[in-house]
Amino acid sequence: MSNDETVVPGQRVGGDAPALALRGLAKRFGDKIAVAGIDLDVAAGSFFGLLGPNGAGKTTSLSMAVGLLRPDAGAAYVQGHDVWADPLEAKRLLGVLPDGVRMFDRLNGRELLGYTGLLRGMAPDEIDARARDLLDVLGLVDAGQTLVVDYSAGMRKKIGLACALLHAPRVLVLDEPFEAVDPVSAALIRDILQRYVHGGGTVIFSSHVMQVVERLCSHVAILADGHIKTVGTLDEVRGGRDLEDVFVEVVGGRTATGQELSWL
Amino acid sequence: MAVRPARSRDIVRLKLRLLRNSLRGQSWRIALFVGGLIAGVIVGLVTGLLTSLTGLDGPDPARSRDIAYLVAVFLGAGTVLAWSVFPLLFFGVDETIDPARFALLPVPRRVLIGGMLGAAFVGVPALTTFLATGGLAVAATARFGVLVGLVSLVCVVGGLLLGVIASRALTSAFAAMLRSRRMRDLAAIFIAVGASLGAPLQWFVTAMVANGSMSQALGIARVLAWTPLGAAYAIPFDVADGRYDLAAGRLAIIAISAAGLLWWWSSTLESAMIGTTAQGGGRTRAAGPGGAVAALLPRVLRRATPFGAIFAREWRSWWRDGRRRASLLSVLIASAVVPIAILFSASGTVEFGGASATEFGGAPATPPHALLTGYSVTFAGTIGGMLLANQFAFDGSAYAAHLLIGVPGRVELRARAAALTALTVPLISVVTVVVLVASGMPDRILAGLGLLVTGFGAAIAAASLLSVLAAYPMPDSNNPFALNSGSGGAKGLLALVAILATVTISTPVTLTSMFLHGPVGGVVVLVVGTAYGLAAAWLGTYIAGDTLDRRGPELLAAVTPRR
Numbered sequence: 001m002s003n004d005e006t007v008v009p010g011q012r013v014g015g016d017a018p019a020l021a022l023r024g025l026a027k028r029f030g031d032k033i034a035v036a037g038i039d040l041d042v043a044a045g046s047f048f049g050l051l052g053p054n055g056a057g058k059t060t061s062l063s064m065a066v067g068l069l070r071p072d073a074g075a076a077y078v079q080g081h082d083v084w085a086d087p088l089e090a091k092r093l094l095g096v097l098p099d100g101v102r103m104f105d106r107l108n109g110r111e112l113l114g115y116t117g118l119l120r121g122m123a124p125d126e127i128d129a130r131a132r133d134l135l136d137v138l139g140l141v142d143a144g145q146t147l148v149v150d151y152s153a154g155m156r157k158k159i160g161l162a163c164a165l166l167h168a169p170r171v172l173v174l175d176e177p178f179e180a181v182d183p184v185s186a187a188l189i190r191d192i193l194q195r196y197v198h199g200g201g202t203v204i205f206s207s208h209v210m211q212v213v214e215r216l217c218s219h220v221a222i223l224a225d226g227h228i229k230t231v232g233t234l235d236e237v238r239g240g241r242d243l244e245d246v247f248v249e250v251v252g253g254r255t256a257t258g259q260e261l262s263w264l
Numbered sequence: 265m266a267v268r269p270a271r272s273r274d275i276v277r278l279k280l281r282l283l284r285n286s287l288r289g290q291s292w293r294i295a296l297f298v299g300g301l302i303a304g305v306i307v308g309l310v311t312g313l314l315t316s317l318t319g320l321d322g323p324d325p326a327r328s329r330d331i332a333y334l335v336a337v338f339l340g341a342g343t344v345l346a347w348s349v350f351p352l353l354f355f356g357v358d359e360t361i362d363p364a365r366f367a368l369l370p371v372p373r374r375v376l377i378g379g380m381l382g383a384a385f386v387g388v389p390a391l392t393t394f395l396a397t398g399g400l401a402v403a404a405t406a407r408f409g410v411l412v413g414l415v416s417l418v419c420v421v422g423g424l425l426l427g428v429i430a431s432r433a434l435t436s437a438f439a440a441m442l443r444s445r446r447m448r449d450l451a452a453i454f455i456a457v458g459a460s461l462g463a464p465l466q467w468f469v470t471a472m473v474a475n476g477s478m479s480q481a482l483g484i485a486r487v488l489a490w491t492p493l494g495a496a497y498a499i500p501f502d503v504a505d506g507r508y509d510l511a512a513g514r515l516a517i518i519a520i521s522a523a524g525l526l527w528w529w530s531s532t533l534e535s536a537m538i539g540t541t542a543q544g545g546g547r548t549r550a551a552g553p554g555g556a557v558a559a560l561l562p563r564v565l566r567r568a569t570p571f572g573a574i575f576a577r578e579w580r581s582w583w584r585d586g587r588r589r590a591s592l593l594s595v596l597i598a599s600a601v602v603p604i605a606i607l608f609s610a611s612g613t614v615e616f617g618g619a620s621a622t623e624f625g626g627a628p629a630t631p632p633h634a635l636l637t638g639y640s641v642t643f644a645g646t647i648g649g650m651l652l653a654n655q656f657a658f659d660g661s662a663y664a665a666h667l668l669i670g671v672p673g674r675v676e677l678r679a680r681a682a683a684l685t686a687l688t689v690p691l692i693s694v695v696t697v698v699v700l701v702a703s704g705m706p707d708r709i710l711a712g713l714g715l716l717v718t719g720f721g722a723a724i725a726a727a728s729l730l731s732v733l734a735a736y737p738m739p740d741s742n743n744p745f746a747l748n749s750g751s752g753g754a755k756g757l758l759a760l761v762a763i764l765a766t767v768t769i770s771t772p773v774t775l776t777s778m779f780l781h782g783p784v785g786g787v788v789v790l791v792v793g794t795a796y797g798l799a800a801a802w803l804g805t806y807i808a809g810d811t812l813d814r815r816g817p818e819l820l821a822a823v824t825p826r827r
Contacts (some may be wrong), residue, residue: 068664070817101824104577106584107560111577114556119669120571130553147584163665186683212545 017080019044019171024074034060036226049213050206052223057234058206066206099176105149116163134162153180174205210244224251270371277378300388312696337485340497347427408504416500423496446693479660492521574679602696603640641712642719647764649723653759655731657738661824673812681724710786714793721768721797726762726803737825744764
């Protein structure tokens with residue numbers, strides 16, 4: 001862990017507080033330790049990629065960080081606000097796209113955005129204007145009248161992203177935002193996220209697609225078996241090598257010797 | 265490299281393994297499993313006793329034999345019918361061995377059918393049915409001796425086999441039709457209505473058997489014995505009589521229908537194996553004017569608040585979600601059927617249109633009936649409010665959106681309750697008024713409405729608490745018939761307890777209504793009942809809302825289906 005943790009930086013409130021700080025977050029399901037106490041600081045304005053193989057604990061960690069899953073131990077801070085002790089302020093600053101979670105899918109896209117905005121306590125005029133923009137940019141205008149239950153997987157990701165962006169959060173937490181998204185939409189989402197970070201926002205997203213991470217991220221952490229194995233800027237983590245090679249080495253995967261599956 | 269071809273046995277072993285894994289470490293599942301078997305044994309013993317002992321030493325052996333015949337044929341026919349229809353109605357298709365999962369494997373169709381048939385026998389429903397109808401074989405042994413007893417045992421297995429084949433064939437045939445979401449939603453409604461009408465139908469049959477003469481019932485049984493439903497269960501009686509020709513005829517009926525069903529099944533299996541494919545373009549509505557907020561909020565409800573938003577979303581979901589619509593419709597039907605049934609069983613005869621003046625009286629209803637009317641109307645309100653008993657599971661993990669925003673628990677629960685109230689209370693009120701007028705008690709309308717609101721409000725309170733504390737997941741499955749086999753069962757029983765609790769909570773008002781007659785009394789009950797119901801709902805959502813604020817993540821975990 002390469003953090004200077006002398007003053008518990010997660011608890012600083014204000015401009016210099018990290019956008020997201022995790023302190024000793026841990027979760028076990030039955031006998032299985034899903035997340036074994038992770039510490040992480042995501043600096044404001046960074047584009048942070050959380051990498052890990054399937055089952056590494058990415059979704060569990062992010063769920064605990066945003067208030068969906070109660071941790072067994074540890075704490076999470078959004079710009080210094082404790083997600084579990086002071087949830088309302090933390091949740092106001094957060095925009096989240098969870099993975100594998102249903103939406104209120106008997107609404108159409110436009111209604112879903114209106115719904116999310118009203119729950120956030122936004123003014124109706126502002127909701128209408130932003131919803132129109134978001135549907136337009138994400139190419140969902142025609143689908144605005146279709147019930148979300150009839151959306152394709154990629155369309156669901158996009159409407160989910162629109163819901164997360166609607167209240168202009170300071171920190172975006174996205175769980176597998178590029179999963180099941182076609183290349184055209186993926187490019188669009190990348191573009192939106194890059195502009196968001198340029199505008200001062202912070203993005204944390206999980207993925208196991210190296211190319212996307214290499215292209216977008218300023219910072220990377222590799223999570224495996226519930227532990228953070230490596231963390232740092234993209235260049236620090238890469239160390240002049242290919243990110244994929246580093247990833248496989250850190251996670252402890254095997255490299256083919258050419259002898260396996262000789263019968264194929 | 266040589267690969268051993270798949271055998272039916274492998275599929276049965278797969279089902280056994282699945283069953284074992286589902287029981288592992290889940291003591292309440294084991295309890296349900298054992299409980300199901302015990303229930304089967306009890307039914308089997310009761311039938312056995314009923315058919316073997318009634319009048320064995322009685323004065324009229326012919327009559328006792330007739331009773332045995334009746335029980336055997338009706339129970340048997342009921343079993344086969346239930347097996348054919350129930351999977352569609354209640355339990356959902358057993359998806360543990362879903363043909364779609366074998367689509368990519370090189371399994372010959374015959375092997376697949378054999379395996380799935382065998383697998384259908386492994387499990388609580390088949391075992392319980394076997395134990396329950398096994399009583400017939402015991403009875404046949406006691407009555408006609410070991411040989412006929414053995415024949416009867418074979419027939420019981422044969423009847424079960426036919427039922428299982430029928431259930432598989434029907435679900436497979438409907439699988440293709442149910443692939444489109446709109447058809448599924450539609451089918452769910454039809455089946456909900458059918459199932460709700462089943463209760464009055466059964467009530468009618470029971471009344472006919474109870475009141476009608478033996479010969480009438482015997483006539484029906486003799487007809488049933490020549491249909492695939494009852495044929496198997498009449499064979500032991502033929503054998504005992506030495507009428508092997510009749511037995512052979514019935515055997516032929518069973519064999520032919522089994523063969524026909526198997527053929528039907530195998531011809532629809534292919535389409536059932538293709539699995540869920542793209543669901544077409546989906547529903548598109550004409551583009552309404554205005555923005556996102558106007559699209560969500562109904563015109564009358566221009567309250568741009570979280571409360572208004574949840575109200576509007578719930579209102580839409582009750583219409584647009586097939587599962588919700590189905591339960592809404594069954595509750596409406598039940599709210600009419602239950603009061604009628606309660607009044608009927610109390611009086612013995614209900615003659616609609618107010619003809620039975622002696623029973624219900626023009627002037628003040630006599631206390632026992634006033635009490636029953638009161639309870640039956642309260643109950644109608646109660647089951648309406650109980651629609652919310654597992655309200656968070658309807659949308660499953662979609663509740664995450666509320667958790668991420670931090671919607672206050674009280675706002676959440678009250679908005680949901682308000683939407684259901686606006687949707688159901690007017691409808692149930694109309695039904696109640698119609699029922700009261702039809703049973704000759706128009707003077708009880710005001711009081712009845714007051715009791716209805718009491719029951720509804722108290723049920724909202726109980727259901728709000730229950731939905732937060734004892735939520736259980738409904739499967740994400742796109743099959744509207746799919747219910748988690750067992751997982752919801754235990755917590756679903758809590759809803760029954762909550763209904764009893766609700767009726768008890770409402771008792772002060774129900775009792776008060778007994779002593780208040782006339783127009784003034786009616787108004788008093790209406791006012792007091794409404795106030796009582798509102799207070800109960802307010803208090804219930806207050807407490808449950810507090811709990812929800814503390815238990816949000818736990819609730820989300822509880823309603824997220826396990827994958």
